[in-house]
Amino acid sequence: MHLNPPPAADVAERADAHAVAPLLNCLLREVAEPHGQSGGRRVYRLPGSERLLRVLGERRPAEPEVRTDGTWRRVGHTELVKLVADELRRHTGLSNHELPAEMIDSRDAVAALLTARARATPPDDRYLRSEQCLLTGHPHHPAPKARGGGPVGAWLPYAPEAHARFPLTLLGLREDVVVEEGDTSALDALGEAPPGYRLLPAHPWQLDLVGRELAEAFADGRLVRLGTTGFDAWPTAAIRTLYAPERDLFLKFSLDVRITNDIRRLWRHDLLKLRRTDAAATAAFATGPAAWLSDRGYRTAGFAFEELAVLVRDGLRGSLPPGATPLLAAGLVEGFEGSPLADAADPAAWWEAYLAQVVPPALAAFAEHGVVLEAHLQNTLVAVDRDGLPAQALFRDAEGVKLLPDVSRAAGWERLVYCLVVNHLVEIAGALVEHHPTLDPWPAARRELTRHDLPEIPALLSAPTLPGKTNLLLRWTGADGAAARYLPLPNSLAGRGNER
Structure with a gap:
């Protein structure tokens, strides 16, 4: 536990970084158009305003800069919110005063959480640490940490990120x-x-x-x-x-x-x-x-x-193998002390074990029982053995489950692919590669998927795109949260041959 609070300037800078990354991910996925590179950074064109935007990094983009009068100018979170709002007004023809306020609220919530965490003691239990580590949160949501705009004192005592x-x-x-x-x-x-x-x-x-x-x-x-x-x-x-x-x-x-x-x-x-x-x-x-x-x-x-x-x-203890520790999949992506993803001695073996535990039950539930799990990062726990290898998957949240034929098979499959592949496996793979840069995770993922005799699998492995949920546009247009809308994303599984 830290006895001294972090400097305000440090908190502000870190809060901006946590808030900028998911907002940029949304903007770049849903609106912006790739426009080459400049200075080792990816450049995008914002079609509504014709602005050029460049960012550092890929999975968690940072340090956004806008091209102004022939030079690149850094923009902070507050200015980025204004830029995104202006672009969305041009892109959709609609105004929205609520979402920009949520974006600011989300960033300010992160600042409050950072300050609180500096004074808090993390739980000793690794499972609880994995649940309470999500300072960035949903990596493709414009305001993942918004708390309804209420005063900090109303919600902070109950915040998992503050180790409440x-x-x-x-x-x-x-x-x-x-x-x-x-x-x-x-x-x-x-x-x-x-x-x-x-x-x-x-x-x-x-x-x-x-x-x-x-x-x-x-x-x-x-x-x-x-x-x-x-x-x-x-x-x-x-x-x-x-x-x-x-x-x-x-x-x-x-x-x-x-x-x-x-x-x-x-x-x-x-x-x-x-x-x-x-x-x-x-x-x-x-x-x-x-x-x-x-x-x-x-x-x-x-x-x-x-x-x-x-x-x-249900609780956890009756479901776990002896000696296994459950961990939240979203926590593995965000990172926490004691995460086996970061410390994996053999990342390829770890990834193959992860796939073997998570993928088969989700596909079998769909194919054999007509159950469409909402198998995203926050609804999946992965139990690891004493060596840190994935040994079991646990799924939760009946509220998010869909059943066939209440939804069509095509709609159910699209939802499963988004939750399991785009939201989940792509993120785990990306985090694993950041810690172990020589790993190529996709041949093993293809092999695991190929083992399952579903008619949709060949198309999944050959399609040029996967469905990506449009959380920014969904919130800007005021659509119901359950009314998922998808845009095509490049398919990491495709174009890699038939590995055996």
Whole structure:
């Protein structure tokens, strides 16, 4: 733990760097056009304004410069936000005052997190460190760390990136207004409810956000306050999903805050189809080494169905091989102390083991059970053995799962390719190559995919492009967060021959 806060100038510079990279990734993927190189940097043309922009690096572009009066001029995050907003207005013909504010909020949140982390003690547990390391976050979102624009003091005590841990608020919910489905027995073990009431844990930030709406329920006795749990819960990368190590229990809550593309409520329509979706995913993982962390049930109040909903998710211990440590895939990309990706003695063997654990279960769920996993970096855990080699994949989040034929096979496959390949494998491969520059990850990826007898695989391996989600344009145009839109990206898997 650091006793002295970092200098403000250092925090500002690092916050800018963390915020600039994903914003540039969005701009370069969704709007800009490649325009050669200059001074060892990639140059892009912004078609709406005809500006030229150059950046340093590829996976995490940095140090943006704009061509002005014949010279290259560096732009900081604030000016980059203005440049992006102007370009999007020209590109789409639409104005948006909300998203630029979110971009600034995201950068300022990073600055607050950097300052807080300097005073915080990281968890000893490697799994928790992997969940709480995401200072940059989603590498292709314009405002990955925005927290709804609220004051820092309102959200910082609950921020995983600041290594937060805190007890849950316990409420008593009068039995006649309880709504629940599935197995919620774990909630009753969190404390003791008075006669005529059931226990309902709550996220303290959510209570702060919707407290006024609940005043009448507290006044008339439908809700009573019962204190807090005698143990702490740790916020995971998902922020509203908390892990209680003492109980080996995950709990997912509603948060009336926009985080990346969506207001993070447990929406009624998602909860009502949860049992069917989770049952299908559970069946898809009934055999084989991979595990599904079941969203086994939910409990809420009939008068505040979404506001007070809590979802019960399986813990980790019953699913892991002996001696294995689960790690968040997104944490492997971002980096944390003790990451086996950075320390792999044989990166080729590590990558082959990773592919062998992650790819087969995701493809089998699709091909054999019609289950389209949202197998992106934040929904995938990879357990590593004592030598750091991937030994098992664990998938989570029934809310993001799609089922065939609720969606067409073509739409389901496109979603799976985006989540598993573009969002996940491409990012893991890129991070691995940064640590081990001589590795070419794509022959092994092709070999792993070729082992699976799906009719879509040959086209995946030969297509010139892959689907890339357009988070910047989606947010600028105000589209629903679930209404994914894709642009073609160069296919790293294609054009490499048929390796054996």
